[in-house]
Amino acid sequence: MADEKKESYRTKRVFVNNIEQYSSKCIAKFLSTCIVGGSLEEAEEDGPPADELTLQDGTFQIVGTISNNDGENPSFALECYTSQNRDQLLPRLLECDVVVYNISENATAELIDEATWAISALHSDIESFASQKVFILISSVMTWAMSKPADPNDPEIPLTEDDYRRKRHHPNFKEHANAEKTVLKLGKTKKSKLSSYVVAAGAQYGMGENLLHYFFKASWLGEIARVPVFGPGTNVIPTIHVNDLAGVIQNVIDHKPKIHYFIAVDDSNNTFEDIVKIISFVLGPGKIKKVPKEEAYLTNALTNADVDHLSVNLRIEPIFLKETFNLHWVSEAGIIDNINGVVEEYKLLRLLLPIRICLLGPPAVGKSTVAETLCKHYKLHHIKLQEVIDEKMQHLEEAVNGAEQEGESEEAVSNAQDQLDSLKDSMEQNEGRLSDRLVYRIMRDKLNSTPCRNHGFVLDGFPKSYDQAKEIFYDEDMEPDYPRSKMPAYNKKIIPEFIFSLEASDDFLKERVQNLPESVAEKMRYSKDEYLSRLKKYRKANVEDETVLNYFDELEIHPEHIEVNNAVDPEYGAVMEKITRLVGHPRNYGPTPEEREEMERKSAEETAQRLVLETADWKRREAETAAKMAAQLEEWNRHVTEVKRQERELLVARSAPLRNYLMSYVMPSLTEGMMECCKAKPDDPVDFLAEYLLRNNSQD
CATH class of the missing domain: 3.40.50.300 (P-loop containing nucleotide triphosphate hydrolases)
Known part of the structure; x- marks a missing residue:
């Protein structure tokens, strides 16, 4: 019986939305390498026996949505679905043991709406579940951005999950906060059938970079003497390595904890200025410059949501996460203490090799x-x-x-x-x-x-x-x-x-x-x-x-x-x-959008200039050909006229003897014959004239 139970839990099917995007891709790829129940191996001594906790020896099966299916599916995914309507997507979700919706990075209103629909649709079918399903919403600590300090007299005391009821969201993250509430509410109805969790993630870094990519790229390229810091830079940004966030998701799936809301950040409490400074020091010119925050909006590489994340000033600590889970941290101390490893990840994954x-x-x-x-x-x-x-x-x-x-x-x-x-x-x-x-x-x-x-x-x-x-x-x-x-x-x-x-x-x-x-x-x-x-x-x-x-x-x-x-x-x-x-091929960044636009503009100008030159050259050749043909035709006509003149002169010269003969010998007799014919008026003038000429010719 125990073997049958273990066999039934050998693997879990996990749905992750948008698995071609940075955060979801890293999480899905991480889970695809994890053994189901792997995070339970170092459970607390007073917890259940290790045999009951270590239920499986297979890895998670990853399925998920992608924006298009033109290229090859990610190697770590068992199945990929292109953007489908919700009637088609629901059966896919029902096939899964775990549904993960990630709205932590540049989430649109449509994506947040889809996440709340997914938990609502699963909740509506809750009675048909043969076994418990888990729904995990990966949200953002931006839903805490406007929260007041835990102690007004000491702003350095961090907020924790215990301050959940006091949290205040950033104005641009209201929909995230509403989605969190919906997920937590629907997961309380029948936990044996559907258990829901919310993980509020800090600004994610590592594995090639996303939010901080602008600063990594600017430093690596070395085209500017100082890497910009937008605004004063004294604000504290809660951060987490994306693989550590994936580890939190693994632990939630394995442990199914009684606590349903987690903050996922590292221990760093680094300021924006310190983060940019260490990136510039290790990867670039080693210097920074502070510029007005408004200049960030002029940078095509940063979205409005990115600027919001970089502007947040929040001290927050993940108490529940540390007390509940068995995490194997990649970067517990934060990006500054682990910058060398993060930079190596960035170079390798971006193929930026010297x-x-x-x-x-x-x-x-x-x-x-x-x-x-x-x-x-x-x-x-x-x-x-x-x-x-x-x-x-x-x-x-x-x-x-x-x-x-x-x-x-x-x-x-x-x-x-x-x-x-x-x-x-x-x-x-x-x-x-x-x-x-x-x-x-x-x-x-x-x-x-x-x-x-x-x-x-x-x-x-x-x-x-x-x-x-x-x-x-x-x-x-x-x-x-x-x-x-x-x-x-x-x-x-x-x-x-x-x-x-x-x-x-x-x-x-x-x-x-x-x-x-x-x-x-x-x-x-x-x-x-x-x-x-x-x-x-x-x-x-x-x-x-x-x-x-x-x-x-x-x-x-x-x-x-x-x-x-x-x-x-x-x-x-x-x-x-x-x-x-x-x-081999270059191992660096290709042209930037601005460089590509400039290259396309120059190419278009060169093409247009070449067409103008080719058209002018063609017209010139056509004119030269037409002029040459006109000259040749004129010369031809002149030759024809001359030939005809010479032919006429030749005919005249050749006809002179015959004309002289006719005038001397034929015309006098013919004239006399015609005069006689006029006098005689015969019935047949031609016969009369012929006989006359024959007779006179014989006489001559």
């Missing part, structure tokens, strides 16, 4: 041209040694000279001054060049900078030797007395993952240099003697046992050798095709 490329090869082979093209294609940072040094010097000078405007600490300014002095001293002692030690340090700093760590880079012709590569990429955390004769542990966060060696014959390179414009050759230091010296030095350095390519080979990062042998390919199309095929 591409690190090193381009090597002899001078004038075209490394810089290929590097610039790669950086444009993959949105990477072009790393050229001299530019990195110049940038470092400029940055230090700005840090020192602009300290007052930037509000930098005295320690930071002093540190910048010391570094600047060290660089200048080294240049004075080395005839304007930095010592190798400082060059390596500057290059390491550049490769470890946030933009290079986020996006990736293309190293242009550097390092040049085995020893340089060892110094640049070594792991700074290794032991100081690590044997330098051995290969040091390399820093996996800055080591290039793709090594491309561009190769060409000396004759090809010399010819290319000779064909360069003089100004370009001077800029690149490609005078004849200097270039030959550099080429000879490169060839000598790359025939020894320990070359820079050997370094990468020893690390199992095998270089790809690409032959450059086409002098009529200035864009390096063949080389780029080989490299992009090996590197």
Whole structure:
């Protein structure tokens, strides 16, 4: 009998609405990996025996609605239904053991209405249930947003579920509050058949981000010097990692607690300013700026509901949740204490992985041209040694000279001054060049900078030797007395993952240099003697046992050798095709809506301009063809006229003898015959004339 009972509870069918959206997707995916009853394993000692609590060994079966069915269904879902009318949706809900309606993220009035309809429809069919069903409404702590502090004299004392009757909703979340009341009310009628719960979730983060995505993206892109904070930023935002919210839902399903209203937030009580500041520090420029709250509404990436969540000021604590459930927290302390893990989630799930490329090869082979093209294609940072040094010097000078405007600490300014002095001293002692030690340090700093760590880079012709590569990429955390004769542990966060060696014959390179414009050759230091010296030095350095390519080979990062042998390919199309095929697709954000709109506008303008030019060109060709044909026709007519004239003259010339003969011999006799015919007036003038001419001709 016990085995039969256990078998009947082997799995549970769970409905989740809108499973393609951020929050619902994360919750549904999380539940699909959970064993039914899994959260009961560490029940309290005075609770029921563990055998009775651990009822199942199967995972939850997820079904749910999606907005359209054009693509593939989520792999974690057993069945997906497109938006159906309610008569079609109700049988689907009745097939499920658990119905979860999530209205916590950008819920429309229609969605909230559907959630209240769902609980009402299930309640109407309550007598037909063969077993108990559970309805869970995931709402928002915004239904508490306008609640007065638990203690007016100490606003830092948080609200708890015990203050439920004192809660006041945000003006824009009235429908959420009404839905909560309906769900709780209908779940009290017959709990053995239908039990209902409300989970009021804090602002959700993690797993690629949703509400905070604007700040993560702005920081990652690094296109602005300071990440904006809308408003004062001193407001406390209740938050929860979306997987921790999913864990709360799992516990509600497994425990079916007697308490029916839960607050789902972490322990953080972080302010808006602190949250943006830590995101900017770990992922972006490290600085923020406060702007008027109204500017948030001008940002297309934030909805009105998002702005409401970011503006809330609420201290609230989940007492019931901690006392009742067995949660395995992902981020109990909040986003600030767990920012590194949250950032890694964000990068992995958004596929924002850096591409690190090193381009090597002899001078004038075209490394810089290929590097610039790669950086444009993959949105990477072009790393050229001299530019990195110049940038470092400029940055230090700005840090020192602009300290007052930037509000930098005295320690930071002093540190910048010391570094600047060290660089200048080294240049004075080395005839304007930095010592190798400082060059390596500057290059390491550049490769470890946030933009290079986020996006990736293309190293242009550097390092040049085995020893340089060892110094640049070594792991700074290794032991100081690590044997330098051995290969040091390399820093996996800055080591290039793709090594491309561009190769060409000396004759090809010399010819290319000779064909360069003089100004370009001077800029690149490609005078004849200097270039030959550099080429000879490169060839000598790359025939020894320990070359820079050997370094990468020893690390199992095998270089790809690409032959450059086409002098009529200035864009390096063949080389780029080989490299992009090996590197793959870009691993960063595509165009923003604004960028896409601008690209479409430019494309439309270019298309229109091309059509205008093509139309004008076609009309020009048509006019030229018509003029040519008219000239040809005129010439033809002139030729025809001339031919006819010549034919007439020829006929006249050829007919002269015959005409003379007729006038001399025929016409006199014919004239006389006709006169005689007129005198005689015969019955047949023709016969008379013929006989006359014949007779006279015989006489002649």
